[in-house]
Amino acid sequence: MTALRWGILGASNFARKHMGPAIHAAKGAELAALATSSPEKAAGFQAFAPGLIVHDSYEALLADPSIHAVYIPLPNHLHVAWTLKALEAGKHVLCEKPMALEADAFDQIIAARDRTGKLAAEAFMIVHHPQFIEARKLLQGGAIGKLVHVDASFSYFNDDLQNIRNQPQAGGGGLLDIGVYTFGAARFVTGQEPRRISHADIRYENGVDVFAHVAATFEDFTYGATVSTRMAPYQNLTLRGEKGVLELTCPFNANVFDAAQLVLETDGSTVTTQRWPAVNHYVLQVENFCNAVQTGADYPCPLEFSQGTQQMMDMVFKAGGPPGQE
Structure with a gap:
């Protein structure tokens, strides 16, 4: 089965220390791209993922047809907007928690998930x-x-x-x-x-x-x-x-x-x-996400749970x- 190719929107410290390495290590996943305008920050990811494609904007990464899924570690107030943009760009989305700042905002994400047929989930790693x-x-x-x-x-x-x-x-x-x-x-x-x-x-x-x-x-x-x-x-x-x-x-x-x-x-x-x-629950989270995308299996932490x-x-x-x- 072909590995799910991942991109990361933003070079946060958490992504560099935890989720980037987890995606790189997970079975069924390949860390393939990063969106950042900072070569210095990109270097921290390329140290463990050589060959990483670096896009200078989030939009450029979302437009990359070789990327299947994105991880979003942006500040909380940006989560909903970029999740929706990624889904509309045809990407599966794993977004850091809290995925939204109020429960009602999940409704539009759930609607976009159902409309696009792409998996979208909050990165609530503990349940894995x-x-x-x-x-x-x-x-x-x-x-x-x-x-x-x-x-x-x-x-x-x-x-x-x-x-x-x-x-x-x-x-x-x-x-x-x-x-x-x-x-x-x-x-x-x-x-x-x-x-x-x-x-x-x-x-x-x-x-x-x-x-x-x-x-x-x-x-x-x-x-x-x-x-x-x-x-x-x-x-x-x-x-x-x-x-x-x-x-x-x-x-x-x-x-x-x-x-x-x-x-x-x-x-x-x-x-x-x-x-x-x-x-490592971050690795398990990525592997469960990839498995859900690739096999249609239920994902352990659906949007409805996160909305609750x-x-x-x-x-x-x-x-x-x-x-x-x-």
Whole structure:
């Protein structure tokens, strides 16, 4: 089967460090092109992908008939527009999260996907990792009994105002950057949706949210999350049931923040730990994307799932009120 030829719109540091190498390493994929006007930035990609075609504009890459799929790591506020342009240019699209800044914006992406027949998806890599697949299997198989409560936390420290994550005009803020993980992880593992947001304490600096404490009620369990870009690095997902506890100690940056690890405690005394030291969820994401394109298989993270996470995000922002109001 012919490899899917990929292009990247923009030479971001994340693309150079993670997704570029993942596309290059993935089975069924070939990193073939990059769009950037900076020879210096292009050199960082050519170091691991010699022979890479470099286009000096996004439009030029989209017009390249040899490219089948594009990865979009642009600032958040540009995601919808360039996803739509890429789909209309006949490319499959994997776009960084958040794919849109509000849930309703997914409607036009879904419509474009259906109209063009091309695969479009948000780069929500965690659902491709075996620790999440196993967690969902264990939970839904009754390993901890009836689920009662879910806790999710994700934080890191970044007060650099030149960074796009701290720029409101670029769709910055902690919730859009990493809250998508704390919300989407709970939805993926449990298969349930929030009924209401009972509490949302959101704190802002320079027009972007830098701390959020959220409480929600799902169909069968309660939920709490802490998200911050002004706290020490930390991440955790814990599911507490009537008969046990399931914990992912490094759920979001597996083997970067720490080792990917799933801990199941039952009967108050039995602990089972699973680890995946060699798994790269970015590579798995690309391979699943290529497989879906090439075989027609279902993609593990369709747009409808990503829209659901953004709907929860919208609910949280509404419950927290506008910046400056608490």
